[in-house]
Amino acid sequence: MTSTTNPSVKITYLTEKGLAKLQAELDYLRTVKRVEIAQRLHEAYDNEELSENGEFILAKEEQAWVEGRICELECILTRVEIIKPGNAVSEITLGSTVTIQEDGFPIETFTIVGTAEALPPGIC
Numbered sequence: 001m002t003s004t005t006n007p008s009v010k011i012t013y014l015t016e017k018g019l020a021k022l023q024a025e026l027d028y029l030r031t032v033k034r035v036e037i038a039q040r041l042h043e044a045y046d047n048e049e050l051s052e053n054g055e056f057i058l059a060k061e062e063q064a065w066v067e068g069r070i071c072e073l074e075c076i077l078t079r080v081e082i083i084k085p086g087n088a089v090s091e092i093t094l095g096s097t098v099t100i101q102e103d104g105f106p107i108e109t110f111t112i113v114g115t116a117e118a119l120p121p122g123i124c
Contacts, residue, residue, distance in 0.1 A: 012076045013094050013114030015083050022116070026073040029066055037063045076116050083113065 014022065037059055044056035083095035092098055094112055101107040 009079055011081045012079050012116045013083050014080050014117050015113055018113060018117035019080060022073055022077060029070050033066050037066060
């Protein structure tokens with residue numbers, strides 16, 4: 001985790017919970033998914049001719065996605081700035097928790113986070 005004043009480096013804003021989640025995902029991809037994919041590749045390699053082996057092709061595609069995600073997470077985690085929970089009542093900033101209620105709808109509570117941690121509606 002680093003923070004820099006270099007304007008060409010894009011800072012990633014995360015809450016402590018968001019940082020822990022991304023670190024856990026990175027650890028899982030490195031220690032579990034890489035091993036699973038390597039085993040699948042080995043088994044597919046032993047079974048058939050590679051050019052016509054669908055399992056081998058799928059495993060290679062998944063490997064590419066996993067390695068890309070690992071690179072993305074490593075990049076994000078090298079430029080993190082932790083969002084401190086906001087205490088201001090009159091100003092909403094990163095880290096603020098906001099409670100709203102619209103007429104006829106239940107009360108909803110949101111925490112304002114950075115883009116790397118945000119989860120748009122319907123993506124859950």
